[in-house]
Amino acid sequence: EVPEISPxxxxxxxxxxxxxxxxxxxxxxxxxxFNIYNKKVLNAFPxxxxxxxxxxxAGSLIMLISWATRIAEAPKTDFNFWKALAPVAVAHTxxxxxxxxxxxxxxxxxxxxxxxxxxxFSVLVSRFLLGETFPVPVYLSLVPIIGGxxxxxxxxxxxxxxxxxxxxxxxxxxxFRNIFSKKGMKGLSVSGMNYYACLSILSLFILTPxxxxxxxxxxxxxxxxxxxxxxxxxxxxxGMKAVFVRALIAFVxxxxxxxxxxxxxxxxxxxxxxxxxxxxxxxxxxxYHLYNQVSYMSLDEISPLTFSIGNTMKRISVIVxxxxxxxxxxxPVNALGAAIAVLGTFLYSQAKQ
Ligand code: 3PG
Numbered sequence: 001e002v003p004e005i006s007p008x009x010x011x012x013x014x015x016x017x018x019x020x021x022x023x024x025x026x027x028x029x030x031x032x033x034f035n036i037y038n039k040k041v042l043n044a045f046p047x048x049x050x051x052x053x054x055x056x057x058a059g060s061l062i063m064l065i066s067w068a069t070r071i072a073e074a075p076k077t078d079f080n081f082w083k084a085l086a087p088v089a090v091a092h093t094x095x096x097x098x099x100x101x102x103x104x105x106x107x108x109x110x111x112x113x114x115x116x117x118x119x120x121f122s123v124l125v126s127r128f129l130l131g132e133t134f135p136v137p138v139y140l141s142l143v144p145i146i147g148g149x150x151x152x153x154x155x156x157x158x159x160x161x162x163x164x165x166x167x168x169x170x171x172x173x174x175x176f177r178n179i180f181s182k183k184g185m186k187g188l189s190v191s192g193m194n195y196y197a198c199l200s201i202l203s204l205f206i207l208t209p210x211x212x213x214x215x216x217x218x219x220x221x222x223x224x225x226x227x228x229x230x231x232x233x234x235x236x237x238x239g240m241k242a243v244f245v246r247a248l249i250a251f252v253x254x255x256x257x258x259x260x261x262x263x264x265x266x267x268x269x270x271x272x273x274x275x276x277x278x279x280x281x282x283x284x285x286x287x288y289h290l291y292n293q294v295s296y297m298s299l300d301e302i303s304p305l306t307f308s309i310g311n312t313m314k315r316i317s318v319i320v321x322x323x324x325x326x327x328x329x330x331x332p333v334n335a336l337g338a339a340i341a342v343l344g345t346f347l348y349s350q351a352k353q
Pocket of ligand 1: 097099174
């Protein structure tokens, strides 16, 4: 017998569904934009430790400003809060930098195909480290997930070990992040938005010294020059040079003695690329924060299981859009592997329910 639902109840259920639908759509859209800009930056400027630090810095800055101007209410936190947040932040930092390193070495789609295997890591960690057991169908659903990822990996045209391992490490780290943050958020009065803000700030502190040790300012400065000189001229249409040169020089404040048209040309290329790259970096950093913030806001409203299903569905939109935008070559078996892996995740979610 189907229980009666009052009209008010039905209306509020529908409103809740609509709200979650809007959260999901926003989360996925922001994530697609992040992935595109992130890859554009990494293609021109392959310094994943710096760019992942900048994404955390942008998020921290946005939230500090929002708190200072009271756009958002600052959370009330104590030492115990930050202590409980520390393991989450370590896992978040490792997962984030590993995914970014991966994307600097392989196609965005490949990183996300491997990342669609995250549920398998979740089951294995829960089983072997936490001693949790699952119904048999859950274990069976791991077969297509692992098999599909493996098939996609071995048939990947531009396979790279660092790229592959980065995505695998990111999977493992994010499983721990989710386990720790589920524990940490329970019974807290801090909202999903503020929880993620504190997570960014703490992760920024953790990542910065490592980014300087692994890459460092010298490498970044040299890389910036290379990036500018390599792709600069392609973007310039000769006729536009003379027109825009003064405005651009004024805008970026380049003060170099100009002695010839060649100098003008170099300055213009430099200035244009500086602006363009700065915009890409700003975009990837800001969108990184926004999509994570929205995902933590939706985590407030839904179960971790629904969250992880949403996360895998998100990867489909990223995989498809990045293949189109970056014209990534895909072989049919490769695509089949990805499809099997994603289907496996769907079966996993059904089995877990
Ligand atoms: C990152 O840089 O943190 C990853 O791109 C994020 O991966 P996600 O899709 O699991 O959030």
